[in-house]
Amino acid sequence: MDNQITYNQINAEDIAILRSIVGEGDVLVGERISPDYAHDELGGIERMPDALVRVHTTEEVSAVMKHAWARSIPVTVRGSGTGLVGAAVPIEGGILLETTKMNQILSLDKSTLTVRVQPGVLLMELAAFAEENDFLYPPDPGEKSATIGGNISTNAGGMRAVKYGVTRDYVRSLTVVMPNGEILTLGATVAKNSSGYSLKDLVIGSEGTLCIICEAVLKLVPLPKFSQSLLVPFEDMKSAIEAVPHIIRSKIIPTAIEYMSRDTILFSEDYLGKKFPDTKNDAYILLTFDGNSEAQVEGDMSTVAELCLELGAIDAYIVDTEERKKAVWSARGAFLEAIKASTTEMDECDVVVPVDRVDAFIKFTHELAKEFGVRIPSFGHAGDGNLHVYICRDALSKEAWEQTLSACFDRMYQEASKLGGLVSGEHGIGYAKKEFLKQQYGETPIALMQGIKKTFDEKNILNPGKICF
């Protein structure tokens, strides 16, 4: 910030106070903190917290923040630590506030089709709970062990965004703790809201920099009665991706349209030790269709299958047995881990582009890979334009890697911007992508974000050094 705050170091008295708030066993310091808490899923950005504080209730979060505010101690919130941009790394030290013990699904309201949850509930737990009650929680990011608090903080999207939208579309209200400890409720359990600026929408996607999400009321939809997937192999990635805008123009809206390349599938086979139904072809799209009418779902699926075949698809497999479903979706879920396991180190680019520019962007990454002599595998959400692109270090020296990574990122983010896209579709900006955000947006939007941050957190104690500072 302009006037750099001097943070206070945590001392023995602070620790005693924190322990009096959350209990002895849930304040860890020094070597009692696992080194895993110094980084997130992707690594690369590291800093150990001075204290790890595990909270159990909104009131505890409030008490911790009141103390931190009074003492000017930085606080960074962490859920499962599955992020990829360093948003949950306490780069200024201080308190790392872990929400995984606030993991209760508090209530299900069948009249308003909403569920009330604590932030540490895992996506997979919420998904299972919804299904058990014949509901669907539509947001479906690949990382099922992320917390809901984390999903809201990055406005995570996932695979079903083509039809159902993103996390933002399912958040009715948030109970939050402000940097100074005040507890607020933003939004309400209502379907419409025109009551002043939408502070709730400002907090969604703010990566823990404005306030701490302590409870959320989320919208559910009735579980569609039928769901089917279709796996469509193509000769090459260009033909596969070019089919997608045609599908969308046909006015059939699949639930999901994912793309994957043969090499990514092979990494995943290696990683999981499980066979994928087909690996003969270079490129695949995987589509899902859902609805309450079996005839409708099957009709849509066969219309799209025929369209794909007209557009040069080699085949179109219905993923109809439980075994095939498991094989296909477990592979899809393991792509990130599988690519990670295939190399020494990697970094990710999570751009989003207009859905008819996905082909152009993938082609660009292929050219870039050739030019720089690196592998740049990718997979992602062809149906909503959100790509997950990985630059792999493989055998590069540290210096060569850093230079290559920086040059490739510069070029990719410029290209995404040129194609009408944005820096991040769902993984956020955190610490790692700040410069690219600044390059894309220019001065005024960043200044507006800084003004907003100051309005919420005058002392800049909450997740300092992220997004816009």
Place this chain on the structure above:
Amino acid sequence: MDNQITYNQINAEDIAILRSIVGEGDVLVGERISPDYAHDELGGIERMPDALVRVHTTEEVSAVMKHAWARSIPVTVRGSGTGLVGAAVPIEGGILLETTKMNQILSLDKSTLTVRVQPGVLLMELAAFAEENDFLYPPDPGEKSATIGGNISTNAGGMRAVKYGVTRDYVRSLTVVMPNGEILTLGATVAKNSSGYSLKDLVIGSEGTLCIICEAVLKLVPLPKFSQSLLVPFEDMKSAIEAVPHIIRSKIIPTAIEYMSRDTILFSEDYLGKKFPDTKNDAYILLTFDGNSEAQVEGDMSTVAELCLELGAIDAYIVDTEERKKAVWSARGAFLEAIKASTTEMDECDVVVPVDRVDAFIKFTHELAKEFGVRIPSFGHAGDGNLHVYICRDALSKEAWEQTLSACFDRMYQEASKLGGLVSGEHGIGYAKKEFLKQQYGETPIALMQGIKKTFDEKNILNPGKICF
């Protein structure tokens, strides 16, 4: 604001400069300005602008704002003037900037399912354009002659929100002019976005106080192939409204669920000079169902019809002829005007409550009407909890009316809050509802909104005196 800005009066030189920007004929002053520009649809809050400026392009808006910023002249934006809370009334005088000449639908992109529009396009024009191209623009507020810019500025919801959500859910990007004249693009033609704080979502619903919307990219959906309505009479309002949560719990999602009382329908028959299909009963719910499978739509409709009959409905008419459709929906569209025509003066309360508390709120308004001896007719969106409640002056003296209105409003907004609702579902806060917003939210959320306003508009020249100041 804290440090009250002294605005400059518009002088002859300002007028000359404004005319050089937008053309001689589009800057009006003094008696050349129709008195209609002093108020919005509901009236009550009045102030004539010092100059009416009709803009044609984003560049003109930018030039006007650069001048207004340099000279500290207040600017209020107005579309069709169909608002109900005084948001488009220039209460500090200055420039009233009218966007109705920026009324072009610029392009339709069938690959991204988006349409690019200027802010002065009317909702009915966009709806017709979408349908001609076999698409649906889902937001469907009753006032079809509102501009899209106005709809975005209040995050208008409308009748189809039960199934399709509100305006916010359909705004992909906005081109805006900042108070100082800078042109920015917020968001992009993409389906996912986690690229910093969502400034776009902050602008949606901000009622022209943060920046001026000059272009919008809006999402469309494929036009459902089948749509049917069902009119269900009940003996009384209590039974009608109590049926709604049961319908929702049945996991069938109608497109719309509206409620209406016999007296409102009679006003509308009077006003339109057209008969409604049935006026024998005290209360009605009107449901719509849509989808691509006729069997599915008819199945859902008959399931809901049977459920309603089990819950005490007197009948369930399918609104199947063109004549019936027209009669029912033109009546529904005329309720506001019809109630207005039935009284000397009225004011509106646009609360939103959880969908299973609608019954409690309507019951409360009936008790209030008895207690204060006034008529309080209402109608609205039973399926999403958004009520339009009207307090009618009828024969009351000015003084008695003002006292009654103020007392009834106080009680109604308190009750809405008690039921877990909010001040406004879709009409906004503007000037008229500021105090109720403050009462509901308390100090901190209002202070956050004020901080955001200052961040965007340090000089407070854009629509001053609205929402949070």
